[in-house]
Amino acid sequence: MTVVEFQPGSSPGTYLNVGAMWLWADRAFWAFDYGGRTSWRNDVTFTWRPLDGEAGWQQRVGFLNADQFSREMALVARVAALQVQKLRQQFPDAAAVCDELTNSSAQMGESPLWHAFHGGAAAALSGDLPAAKQNLETVASADLHFEWQHELAAQAVGLLQLMHDPAALRTRVAETIACSRRLLGLPAVTAGSEADDSAR
CATH class of the missing domain: 1.20.58 (Methane Monooxygenase Hydroxylase; Chain G, domain 1)
Incomplete structure (x- = not known):
């Protein structure tokens, strides 16, 4: 099961969490068993663990105005979709x-x-x-x-x-x-x- 979460923070905006949840344990809650907080770049490359000090990675979209937020969230949604696709290819069975x-x-x-x-x-x-x-x-x-x-x-x-x-x-x-x-x-x-x- 792939799980995507647009997670709010303490100020207006969102983080992106994407991962796999394995369903073979008795649980009534959502979990990120493989994956989690996502970092991305403007070229839609993404990772869960950017290298320390490596520039260009983002983890959060802050809300400044509706146009800016909509534009940046379109990129984040694309990153999420690509990450889901990668997980499904990585774990076909x-x-x-x-x-x-x-x-x-x-x-x-x-x-x-x-x-x-x-x-x-x-x-x-x-x-x-x-x-x-x-x-x-x-x-x-x-x-x-x-x-x-x-x-x-x-x-x-x-x-x-x-x-x-x-x-x-x-x-x-x-x-x-x-x-x-x-x-x-x-x-x-x-x-x-x-x-x-x-x-x-």
Whole structure:
């Protein structure tokens, strides 16, 4: 699922947040699991992490007048659309998500537990059981201090208990995706769609 947010600040104007939200965790709120605050240039190039000291990047459009704001927001909307397109190309299925998360570390500001859980769920959905087991065991065996960590670990344990039955494991992940869609007020996946399509 791609998420786009035009986020207000303390003064009139907006920031742009674009990212992917993985739906295979029990959550009733929106999240940026991959991506987030976007920086852009006037040539519509964009990044989540501009290099320190590199000139030309913007993160915010301030409101001066209606004409100026409309003109600058047209550029920001184009950047958002291009970023959504890039995410959809980068993650066409759960296997691509698994590959990215398994071969990368948590992003700045991202919990390593969430990173491992998402990698494990993506691996389970795509049939990569060794990667699923490794990632989910990382979550289940972690030192847990907060309620959300215990809840996430319980979800990981639930998936680990199905590791002996790949079909049941995939079904559990698909059911969680369907539940997340309901909690977020999203339409159900149409009949005949692949389960990994509903993760986007």
